[in-house]
Amino acid sequence: MSAISTKNLTKYYGKHKGVSNINLDVREGEIFGFIGPNGAGKSTTIRMLMQLINPTSGEIKVLNQSLSTEQSVLRKNIGYLPSEINYYKDMTGKQVLEFAARANDIQLKETSTKEYAELLNFDMSKKVKSYSLGNRKKLGILQTLLHKPKLLILDEPTSGLDPLMQHSFFDLLKELNGTGMTIFFSTHVLSEVEKVCDRVAIIRNGEIIRTSKVSEIQESKKRTIEVQFAKSGNMIEKYDLKQIDSSVTFQNGIHHLTVQKEIHNALQHISQNAIQDISIHKPTLEELFMEYYEKEEGGK
Numbered sequence: 001m002s003a004i005s006t007k008n009l010t011k012y013y014g015k016h017k018g019v020s021n022i023n024l025d026v027r028e029g030e031i032f033g034f035i036g037p038n039g040a041g042k043s044t045t046i047r048m049l050m051q052l053i054n055p056t057s058g059e060i061k062v063l064n065q066s067l068s069t070e071q072s073v074l075r076k077n078i079g080y081l082p083s084e085i086n087y088y089k090d091m092t093g094k095q096v097l098e099f100a101a102r103a104n105d106i107q108l109k110e111t112s113t114k115e116y117a118e119l120l121n122f123d124m125s126k127k128v129k130s131y132s133l134g135n136r137k138k139l140g141i142l143q144t145l146l147h148k149p150k151l152l153i154l155d156e157p158t159s160g161l162d163p164l165m166q167h168s169f170f171d172l173l174k175e176l177n178g179t180g181m182t183i184f185f186s187t188h189v190l191s192e193v194e195k196v197c198d199r200v201a202i203i204r205n206g207e208i209i210r211t212s213k214v215s216e217i218q219e220s221k222k223r224t225i226e227v228q229f230a231k232s233g234n235m236i237e238k239y240d241l242k243q244i245d246s247s248v249t250f251q252n253g254i255h256h257l258t259v260q261k262e263i264h265n266a267l268q269h270i271s272q273n274a275i276q277d278i279s280i281h282k283p284t285l286e287e288l289f290m291e292y293y294e295k296e297e298g299g300k
């Protein structure tokens with residue numbers, strides 16, 4: 001079953017496009033990453049899911065409820081972390097959480113907050129005004145978990161967290177996911193998606209340019225080959241290297257080639273000549289993502 005489903009979801013701010021034709025299908029029980037650069041439309045999409053802004057057109061279903069459902073009914077089952085949060089500066093973290101718990105008709109001590117706070121190394125006894133951005137973020141994360149939601153929607157949850165904390169945070173996400181919680185989070189950090197997500201949607205300029213399993217993106221056959229021939233100098237023309245890659249380059253004695261499909265033929269062609277050194281690289285996930293971004297830019 002779908003936890004989040006949108007059909008041709010579109011938002012215009014006046015004449016300015018926020019997002020257009022967003023089709024998302026987040027299945028129950030998955031960790032789903034929503035990745036894109038600044039201004040791509042991540043927050044706009046999330047705010048529509050949370051009924052904080054109205055779509056210009058399109059359909060949304062969250063936990064099988066359509067947009068017309070009372071916001072409060074939906075909120076009971078969703079934990080939402082906005083990209084920016086403000087708290088009363090003179091309250092302690094604990095008071096903020098107690099207040100939020102009361103609003104949900106629960107007692108703080110009946111929640112797993114203490115355990116989660118320890119995992120995130122968060123001191124709830126301090127006042128909000130003394131918290132760094134990272135600590136305010138942790139407070140926000142704890143707040144979203146108070147009512148044991150079925151679905152977590154997190155807008156850039158790791159911004160402001162140092163790498164060690166990000167690690168603990170992702171451990172927490174995995175633990176929560178293990179209890180059956182569906183998690184949808186936005187980010188512009190590629191390694192985060194690689195670490196925890198089952199699937200990912202890549203958004204750019206307000207449009208989704210690909211949705212797939214993270215593992216499928218990693219299965220690309222693309223390889224870069226760096227070769228130094230026994231004969232020194234630029235051999236691009238002499239060895240007809242453009243037959244392998246029309247964009248081949250020669251720098252500091254090394255020929256750089258990119259092969260999009262099987263490398264067998266390329267290696268056969270190259271090895272007709274004496275080779276001094278050769279290396280073959282698999283692209284990192286980051287490089288594969290960048291390719292999507294660049295393709296889109298080139299296509300505009």
Ligand SMILES: Nc1ncnc2c1ncn2[C@@H]1O[C@H](COP(=O)(O)OP(=O)(O)OP(=O)(O)O)[C@@H](O)[C@H]1O
Nearest residue numbers: 013016017018036037038039040041042043044045
């Ligand atoms: N309230 C608004 N009024 C006008 N335009 C807006 C508004 N909010 C967002 N936009 C525009 O909509 C587009 C998508 O912005 P959005 O904030 O959703 O992107 P984002 O992916 O969340 O970016 P970031 O990572 O910077 O938060 C951008 O072009 C932005 O300028």
